[in-house]
Amino acid sequence: MKTKRLIALILCILTAVSCFFSAGCGEKADENPADAAADTGSPETSPEEEGEDEEGEKLLECSVPESLKLNGESVRFLHFFATETFTINIEELTGELLNDAVVNSNQRVMEDLDCVFVHIENGGKNPATLTNARQAGDDVYEIVYGTQWTVAPVVVQHIFANLNRREGTYIDYDKPWWYGHYIREAMADNEHTYFLAGDASPDVFRRSSMLILNTDLLTDIGREVGDIYELVLDGRWTLDRWAEIVRGVYVDSNGDGVRDVKDTYGFASHTGIDVDHFMIDSGVKGCSRDEDGVPYVDFNTPNTVEFVEFFVNLLWYNTGSYGYVEAIPTFEMLENNRVLFLSEQFSRLDQLRNTETNFTVLPLPKLNDFIEHYGSLTHDDANIICIPAISSRIETSSAVLEKLGYYYYYDVMPDYYNVILKTKYRRDSSDAASQVMDLIHDSLTTDFGYFYNYGMGNMMLSLRDLICTQKSTAFTSLYKRNEKIYKKMLENLLETMQEDE
Numbered sequence: 001m002k003t004k005r006l007i008a009l010i011l012c013i014l015t016a017v018s019c020f021f022s023a024g025c026g027e028k029a030d031e032n033p034a035d036a037a038a039d040t041g042s043p044e045t046s047p048e049e050e051g052e053d054e055e056g057e058k059l060l061e062c063s064v065p066e067s068l069k070l071n072g073e074s075v076r077f078l079h080f081f082a083t084e085t086f087t088i089n090i091e092e093l094t095g096e097l098l099n100d101a102v103v104n105s106n107q108r109v110m111e112d113l114d115c116v117f118v119h120i121e122n123g124g125k126n127p128a129t130l131t132n133a134r135q136a137g138d139d140v141y142e143i144v145y146g147t148q149w150t151v152a153p154v155v156v157q158h159i160f161a162n163l164n165r166r167e168g169t170y171i172d173y174d175k176p177w178w179y180g181h182y183i184r185e186a187m188a189d190n191e192h193t194y195f196l197a198g199d200a201s202p203d204v205f206r207r208s209s210m211l212i213l214n215t216d217l218l219t220d221i222g223r224e225v226g227d228i229y230e231l232v233l234d235g236r237w238t239l240d241r242w243a244e245i246v247r248g249v250y251v252d253s254n255g256d257g258v259r260d261v262k263d264t265y266g267f268a269s270h271t272g273i274d275v276d277h278f279m280i281d282s283g284v285k286g287c288s289r290d291e292d293g294v295p296y297v298d299f300n301t302p303n304t305v306e307f308v309e310f311f312v313n314l315l316w317y318n319t320g321s322y323g324y325v326e327a328i329p330t331f332e333m334l335e336n337n338r339v340l341f342l343s344e345q346f347s348r349l350d351q352l353r354n355t356e357t358n359f360t361v362l363p364l365p366k367l368n369d370f371i372e373h374y375g376s377l378t379h380d381d382a383n384i385i386c387i388p389a390i391s392s393r394i395e396t397s398s399a400v401l402e403k404l405g406y407y408y409y410y411d412v413m414p415d416y417y418n419v420i421l422k423t424k425y426r427r428d429s430s431d432a433a434s435q436v437m438d439l440i441h442d443s444l445t446t447d448f449g450y451f452y453n454y455g456m457g458n459m460m461l462s463l464r465d466l467i468c469t470q471k472s473t474a475f476t477s478l479y480k481r482n483e484k485i486y487k488k489m490l491e492n493l494l495e496t497m498q499e500d501e
Contacts, residue, residue, distance in 0.1 A: 075142050075397065076118045078146070079121055083381075084345070097416075098412070134389075145203075147380075152195070156496040166398075183197055189293045196386065200404040207378050209345055210440050212361060213340065217337050221340075226430075232362055232374075237363065237374070243310070263338065266320030267318075267341045268322040269324045286459060289448075297483075307367060315467065335355045352425065358428075361440065362436060375445045376443040421437065
């Protein structure tokens with residue numbers, strides 16, 4: 001994320017002078033996202049030769065030819081909305097950095113393609129708008145920005161177009177503005193791609209997970225943030241090492257002898273959502289894939305057992321942990337210097353922009369030293385992208401999305417990532433802190449079992465109740481009672497997703 005807002009001006013100049021966007025660019029070749037790079041941020045492909053930014057880095061080429069024009073046609077977007085959703089349905093400049101970057105980028109796409117965006121609000125998360133349109137045969141939307149947990153289950157109704165190897169589409173999965181690993185995890189196999197995630201929907205990154213570390217309290221307990229950064233960057237940031245830090249922080253701040261929100265803790269959890277993020281980020285999988293890319297249930301493993309035992313002990317038996325209590329005021333605790341760690345998503349940092357407490361962000365820890373990579377799970381209320389199968393303009397809609405991804409990569413996300421997150425929100429400007437932030441960004445992930453959880457018998461979210469309510473480590477018996485259901489539902493899901501359109 002090295003580019004800056006001046007890129008936008010450079011792009012306009014280069015477009016006028018040298019047709020930079022698509023010189024030598026013909027029709028889009030077929031791509032298979034199963035072969036896309038498994039990273040989520042830093043490009044692995046070689047930049048094109050068409051131009052350079054002010055830092056001398058070559059600019060990538062957009063796959064949409066300059067000659068493609070929509071002759072003033074409307075492009076209709078359907079937008080779902082949840083509490084934390086960030087929507088690109090923005091039409092007015094306000095002076096707010098992220099808002100204005102979206103407005104300007106949308107305008108550039110409309111100018112490039114000679115089209116007009118029409119934004120339609122779904123009015124919430126209910127998918128009835130989509131299902132009714134499909135049943136009625138109404139071609140009323142070109143592009144859908146839908147809440148993941150809402151749109152993923154209705155894929156079985158053949159509502160969405162398969163964008164994998166589709167002739168004439170312009171989605172270039174190898175470009176860094178598409179989150180290749182995330183898209184790959186949502187695929188039914190190597191041949192069926194119904195959902196997209198990338199910079200064209202900033203909500204996907206904004207709803208990804210990280211740990212907030214209160215550096216003021218860390219200093220108070222005599223620890224150095226640099227030592228923690230070193231653990232992270234060396235790949236040694238594990239659940240056990242994190243739990244030991246948590247264990248050392250408990251103070252009966254009001255002296256009443258009762259553990260409550262007025263005391264000081266190493267970690268506080270107010271929602272079962274934390275279980276989802278710690279589970280997947282630590283390296284636990286719900287599904288793996290065979291040699292053909294087809295998912296199979298792979299949940300009952302030693303890693304899952306280890307995770308359940310760890311998290312029960314963390315929430316209920318770690319002296320520094322304030323166990324799962326619904327709706328406790330964790331941000332108030334942070335602002336009053338009474339909690340060291342919180343598990344959150346980046347979007348929630350908007351609520352801390354004015355806090356006086358100094359904090360930084362870290363990845364959630366790995367399960368153990370044998371897990372190779374950190375993870376940053378996008379929560380299932382993020383808006384992901386799809387195109388209705390009934391649409392008569394699937395190819396041109398893909399061009400709109402590719403252009404959006406391109407401009408958002410060079411303008412919107414640098415503003416959000418480098419300026420808002422790294423500069424305005426986070427209170428540590430050190431190189432190590434920046435490297436850790438980059439590591440989190442490049443760890444964006446999901447899991448097939450989590451993505452389609454509600455179409456698989458609630459398999460992965462079953463741990464919320466087991467850990468947070470039952471306070472039980474009896475995962476194996478829970479799984480065995482439901483194993484046949486999970487596998488049968490997955491079989492039915494895949495069979496439907498793999499059917500020819």
